Amino acid sequence: MSHSTHDVAEHRFRQHHFATAEQQLDTSKIGMWLFLATEILMFGGLFVGFGLMQGVYPEAWVAGHHHLDRVLGAVNTVFLLCSSFTMVMAVHYASTDEKSKTVLNLGLTLGFAFAFLVVKYFEYSHKFHDGLLPGRFFNLAGIGGPPQQAMFFGFYFAMTGIHGFHVLIGIILITWIMIRANRGDFSSAYYTPVDLIGLYWHLVDLIWIYLFPLLYLVS
Amino acid sequence: MSEQAHHTPHSPLPYLLTLIALLILTGITVGAAYVDFGSSTVNIIIAMLIATFKASLVALIFMHLRHDKALNSIIFVSSLIFLGILLGFCMIDLGSRERVYPTGLRKVDPPPAAAPAAAPPAPAKH
Numbered sequence: 001m002s003h004s005t006h007d008v009a010e011h012r013f014r015q016h017h018f019a020t021a022e023q024q025l026d027t028s029k030i031g032m033w034l035f036l037a038t039e040i041l042m043f044g045g046l047f048v049g050f051g052l053m054q055g056v057y058p059e060a061w062v063a064g065h066h067h068l069d070r071v072l073g074a075v076n077t078v079f080l081l082c083s084s085f086t087m088v089m090a091v092h093y094a095s096t097d098e099k100s101k102t103v104l105n106l107g108l109t110l111g112f113a114f115a116f117l118v119v120k121y122f123e124y125s126h127k128f129h130d131g132l133l134p135g136r137f138f139n140l141a142g143i144g145g146p147p148q149q150a151m152f153f154g155f156y157f158a159m160t161g162i163h164g165f166h167v168l169i170g171i172i173l174i175t176w177i178m179i180r181a182n183r184g185d186f187s188s189a190y191y192t193p194v195d196l197i198g199l200y201w202h203l204v205d206l207i208w209i210y211l212f213p214l215l216y217l218v219s
Numbered sequence: 220m221s222e223q224a225h226h227t228p229h230s231p232l233p234y235l236l237t238l239i240a241l242l243i244l245t246g247i248t249v250g251a252a253y254v255d256f257g258s259s260t261v262n263i264i265i266a267m268l269i270a271t272f273k274a275s276l277v278a279l280i281f282m283h284l285r286h287d288k289a290l291n292s293i294i295f296v297s298s299l300i301f302l303g304i305l306l307g308f309c310m311i312d313l314g315s316r317e318r319v320y321p322t323g324l325r326k327v328d329p330p331p332a333a334a335p336a337a338a339p340p341a342p343a344k345h
Contacts, residue, residue, distance in 0.1 A: 026288060033291045037298035044302040051306070052313050058259065070249065077245050085238040088281045092231050202281045209273045212245075213266035217252035218259070 013190040025192055032196045036203050043162070043207050050155045050214065053148075063145040064152030065218040067132060069123060073216035076119050077208065083112030084205040087174075090181075091198045094191035099181060102194070106178040109201065113171050120164050127153070134158070156215055163211060166204045173197045237280045244273050 018024040054061045090105035131139030134157035138150040177193050180186065186194060248269050256262050279285040284292050316322060 029287070029291055030294070033294040037294050040295075040298040041302060044298075044305065048302070048306045048309055052309055055313070062259075070252070074245065074249050078242065081238060081241045081245065084241075084277060084281050085234060088234050089231055092234065096229070199282055202277055205281075206274050206277050209277065210267075210270050213248050213252070213270055217248065217266055218263075 021190070028192050028196060029199075032199050036199065039166075039203055039207075043159070046155065046159050046162070047210065047214070050159065053151055053155070054218070057146065057148040057151065060146035060148035061152055061218050064149040064156070065216065067127070067130065067143060068156070068216050069126075070216050072119050072123055073212050076116050077212045079112045079116045079119070080205045080208050083109045083116070084202050086112065087198050087201045091191070091194050094181065094186050094194045095188055097188045099184065099186075102181045102186070103178055106174055106181060106194075110171060110174055110178070113167055113174070116167055117164065117171075120160065120167075134161075159211055159215065163204065163207055166207075170197075170201050170204055173200065233280060237276050241273055241276060244269055 014021045014024055018027065086105045086108040090102050090109065093099075093101040093105060127133070131142035132153050133139065134154055135150075138153060140147055140150065143149070174197060177197055181194065248266055251265055251269070252262065254262075256265060278295065284295065
């Protein structure tokens with residue numbers, strides 16, 4: 001409201017039903033956090049089911065997790081943590097008007113996201129090969145052990161599948177803001193889309209932080 | 220004011236330190252999984268404590284909750300509280316149901332491995 005450049009930015013991005021650009025930003029953020037809360041509750045239901053059934057069938061959970069590759073799980077954790085870092089750097093550089101660094105960091109985030117999905121693809125195809133398919137397609141004969149492993153792998157595919165779907169959506173969203181950032185849509189006066197998609201991406205990382213020890217490191 | 224003035228740290232250094240901390244904690248989680256702390260419950264609790272510490276770092280620093288409006292933190296924490304309510308009541312249900320309405324949920328295990336997980340309810344026992 002004091003500088004003319006800010007006024008220009010306000011005219012360009014502020015929608016008429018908001019009193020100030022700050023109010024518009026706060027509203028956007030509240031909306032995003034409410035959405036993230038629903039995401040937490042959606043994954044939370046699966047986490048609760050997983051934890052309770054682990055209490056009922058501990059042997060099946062231990063037997064089932066032996067068929068997951070800890071090393072690949074840890075590598076994927078590192079990929080997602082690094083992608084969260086590059087994402088927050090992209091938000092940072094968007095806030096300091098450094099366009100090329102914003103685009104570079106968004107590109108790195110995409111690279112880590114793809115690497116995550118590639119590892120996931122190898123893990124899934126290995127499971128499919130062993131007959132460890134979800135639901136009624138599960139084939140116990142291939143591995144032996146407690147029959148309730150079917151339930152473990154049901155949870156495994158539901159949880160990592162929905163999580164992987166979120167990674168895929170994240171890739172689409174990050175590509176979209178990368179194109180917009182490259183086009184020069186954002187500046188220190190307005191970069192809300194980068195900020196909000198960053199929040200989404202960090203939540204995907206946050207969920208994996210819990211998925212990794214629960215699924216891969218049962219003992 | 221129209222600037223998005225909520226990123227107090229104008230140096231990206233805190234982000235790098237957070238990443239390093241997260242990677243070290245991941246290493247500790249993997250390492251702790253190979254150590255036997257007496258019971259698997261203790262192992263799970265340790266893994267969950269580390270995961271919660273990592274998640275707090277991500278939420279406070281990467282997601283900027285530390286410098287953000289308090290309402291966003293309230294929304295985030297309340298979703299966790301409701302998740303706790305869900306977990307708590309499900310645990311009460313699982314722990315007490317057999318006495319009220321026997322399901323035989325835990326009775327599927329014994330030798331005949333042919334029985335699927337969704338076995339018919341076991342006959343009522345008192």
